[in-house]
Amino acid sequence: QVQLVESGGGTVQPGESLRLACTASGDIVSIKTMGWYRQAPGKQRELVARSITSGATNYADSVRGRFTFSRDNAKNTGYLQMDTLKLEDTAVYYCNADITTREYPTDVYNLREYWGQGTQVTISS
16 A cells, blocks of 8 residues: 655745655555645645656746755655745645556556645745
8 A cells, every 4th residue: 555645844934945755655666756736725726846757847837946846766755845935835735646556466557646644834924
């Protein structure tokens, strides 16, 4: 069974930085894509940053130039470096990944989407 565990959330002041981490664990064959979404109170969940199969990363316009997504494939971990944080960045941040697993003893490979439990990021003056 695959789990995505986020860490690094917290409360900071505007202009400060935070770094989120998302580690995937379980019987993982490969991680196709990984990224971050967020959901603010009363709003829909939205894309923040997501790596795509070409190796590039898509960013939301609201965070481009301030947030940086990176992956450590050896550790099955993705990071979101968030700089120059703004009040409107306050949200619950969710890790998302498309992961291939292998079933035993059938030896069937499955590709499906997984979500983490979310980590709160609060920007407050």
